[in-house]
Amino acid sequence: MTTTVVHILALNGGNISSIVNAFEKLGVKCKEVQSKSDLESATHLIIPGIGHYDRAMKHLQEQDLIATLKSVIQDKQVPTLGICLGMHLLAEKSEEGKLPGLAVFEAEIEELKVENTLQYKVPHNGWNTLLIIQDCPLLKNIGSEDEFFFLHKYAWNSKKTSDIIAETEYENSFPVVIGSGNCWGVQFHPEKSHDSGLRILKNFIQL
Amino acid sequence: MFRPRLIPVLLTSANGAAVKTKQFNNPLYLGDIVNTARIFSEFGADELMVLDLTANDFNTSIKKELVQDISSETGMPLSVGGGINSVYTIAELIHAGAEKIVLGHAAFTEPRFVQEAVREFGSSTISVCIDLINMPDGRMIRYLNGTINHNMPLEETIKHFEEAGVGEIIIQSIDFDGMRKGYDIETLKIASSVSTVPLVALGGANSLNDVREAHNQTNCTAFAASSMFVLHKSGVLISYPEKSQMRHLFNG
Numbered sequence: 001m002t003t004t005v006v007h008i009l010a011l012n013g014g015n016i017s018s019i020v021n022a023f024e025k026l027g028v029k030c031k032e033v034q035s036k037s038d039l040e041s042a043t044h045l046i047i048p049g050i051g052h053y054d055r056a057m058k059h060l061q062e063q064d065l066i067a068t069l070k071s072v073i074q075d076k077q078v079p080t081l082g083i084c085l086g087m088h089l090l091a092e093k094s095e096e097g098k099l100p101g102l103a104v105f106e107a108e109i110e111e112l113k114v115e116n117t118l119q120y121k122v123p124h125n126g127w128n129t130l131l132i133i134q135d136c137p138l139l140k141n142i143g144s145e146d147e148f149f150f151l152h153k154y155a156w157n158s159k160k161t162s163d164i165i166a167e168t169e170y171e172n173s174f175p176v177v178i179g180s181g182n183c184w185g186v187q188f189h190p191e192k193s194h195d196s197g198l199r200i201l202k203n204f205i206q207l
Numbered sequence: 208m209f210r211p212r213l214i215p216v217l218l219t220s221a222n223g224a225a226v227k228t229k230q231f232n233n234p235l236y237l238g239d240i241v242n243t244a245r246i247f248s249e250f251g252a253d254e255l256m257v258l259d260l261t262a263n264d265f266n267t268s269i270k271k272e273l274v275q276d277i278s279s280e281t282g283m284p285l286s287v288g289g290g291i292n293s294v295y296t297i298a299e300l301i302h303a304g305a306e307k308i309v310l311g312h313a314a315f316t317e318p319r320f321v322q323e324a325v326r327e328f329g330s331s332t333i334s335v336c337i338d339l340i341n342m343p344d345g346r347m348i349r350y351l352n353g354t355i356n357h358n359m360p361l362e363e364t365i366k367h368f369e370e371a372g373v374g375e376i377i378i379q380s381i382d383f384d385g386m387r388k389g390y391d392i393e394t395l396k397i398a399s400s401v402s403t404v405p406l407v408a409l410g411g412a413n414s415l416n417d418v419r420e421a422h423n424q425t426n427c428t429a430f431a432a433s434s435m436f437v438l439h440k441s442g443v444l445i446s447y448p449e450k451s452q453m454r455h456l457f458n459g
Binding site: 022055123194 | 303304
């Protein structure tokens with residue numbers, strides 16, 4: 001048992017119960033961020049993801065959380081994990097929406113384009129493995145056989161290759177684990193990837 | 208390496224019981240659905256699809272409490288459906304723990320609903336289930352538990368839903384349901400070549416050989432089944448292949 005409390009940034013339409021359940025399996029309690037002071041007191045922050053880019057950014061704007069969020073991530077270096085859409089929000093912008101992202105990373109989110117539409121359907125939906133490019137504490141005890149659940153139509157396009165931790169292959173390769181400092185993003189859903197996913201979340205709490 | 212999904216489908220009736228049908232009739236009682244879902248999670252299932260058969264009869268939709276109960280006991284993605292016809296319901300079900308929402312008759316009777324749902328929740332969250340039956344004079348799409356005909360050819364229907372922005376299409380062959388004689392390969396070949404979004408095969412699978420056949424002969428990227436995972440001969444037995452079997456099935 002640990003006394004770590006993970007803060008989850010609810011994004012108005014996001015699915016946080018799966019994340020809460022996953023952490024519960026690890027014996028970790030979660031708290032939903034409702035205010036700036038919640039954000040400021042976070043020791044571990046999850047930005048979850050399901051839904052639409054603009055809706056999420058608009059919610060953050062309306063709740064006046066953007067500046068505090070960036071400060072918590074970049075100045076305070078609070079361990080932060082963006083999941084799927086949550087990862088996309090960390091970029092500068094996305095083709096999915098019109099609003100700017102948090103710009104924590106130099107990257108843009110682009111629609112997945114495939115040549116072979118017979119074999120490769122979009123969204124990328126299914127279980128896939130990782131091509132690990134560099135070691136990092138988030139991927140401790142994770143190998144090339146670990147499978148993760150993916151469900152997305154848009155993908156990370158990095159302008160800074162040192163941020164790329166791991167890629168996956170789906171016709172082409174694209175980044176699916178990114179990180180810098182204490183801020184990380186995963187394209188897949190660790191809360192829905194059975195044991196492999198739980199291991200990622202466990203690594204995250206230990207940051 | 209990407210591999211297709213293997214998805215157990217659990218059908219539920221109003222009282223939370225898991226049931227199994229044959230050609231959409233004669234529901235056979237399987238057991239408590241939350242318990243059954245948990246077993247699939249323990250087996251490491253790729254995904255679970257839960258469809259409430261009776262929702263339409265009672266003018267309701269699959270219960271969020273049920274989705275919550277199942278979600279809290281499982282570690283894999285959850286797709287839910289049954290009478291869903293409003294964005295409010297979708298929001299509740301996602302909040303309760305569903306990754307994907309399966310739309311049935313509402314997708315056919317309310318043309319703008321699908322677009323609205325996609326706009327609110329994103330393409331990836333919205334699936335449409337196309338039920339169809341093979342008749343002597345051709346294929347007929349039906350909705351509302353197979354009671355109403357939809358007079359548009361399959362290819363056009365698929366294109367229509369793709370244009371509306373759905374992230375996934377499930378093809379359920381009514382005449383193959385529960386028959387355990389293999390998937391509706393001819394229909395799936397056509398559907399999966401027309402569709403640019405993931406296509407899920409459902410109806411008729413009896414064994415992993417049937418899955419392999421459909422994988423080799425069609426471009427479906429997900430194979431759903433009920434009988435195969437919940438029945439053994441005519442008795443109830445929950446099963447799911449090991450990871451090594453699955454890798455061999457799709458890559459071997």
